[in-house]
Amino acid sequence: MSINETLRAVLEPIAPAEADAYEGKKAVYITFNYHTTPINYGDDEPEQERVSVQVHLYAPLGYDITAKRRAVKKALASAGFTYPTYTNASDKDGQHHVFECETVEGLEEE
Secondary structure, X not given: XXXXXXXXXXXXXXXXXXXXXXXXXXXXXXXXEEEEEEEEEEOOEEEEEEEEEEEEEEEOOOOOOHXXXXXXXXXXXXXXXXXXXXXXXXXXXXXXXXXXXXXXXXXXXX
16 A cells, blocks of 8 residues: 555545645545655665655644644554654644654565
8 A cells, every 4th residue: 555545535524625735625634745765775776665744734724723632642653653643733813733654664666
């Protein structure tokens, strides 16, 4: 299962979740993005990649997002990601909650 598929599977029960940008109509939604770094080099070929993930939970101002924040943390940890750090990046336009975590993914031979 790809990182996108894994993230979507664990986050969809909490709120609609899309990679990079959400184009739906729900007021509460999740987007996610990630980048990879090769690790464990052998013969100049990486054997694994460290995947650094950001998950963004958006909601209107005044919406009680407490349970969804907890659910995102638990969902990521239960899916094998490191327990996420959390940053409240909200502003006057709405709530924006950022979760950051990591995982390691093996590279398949092509």
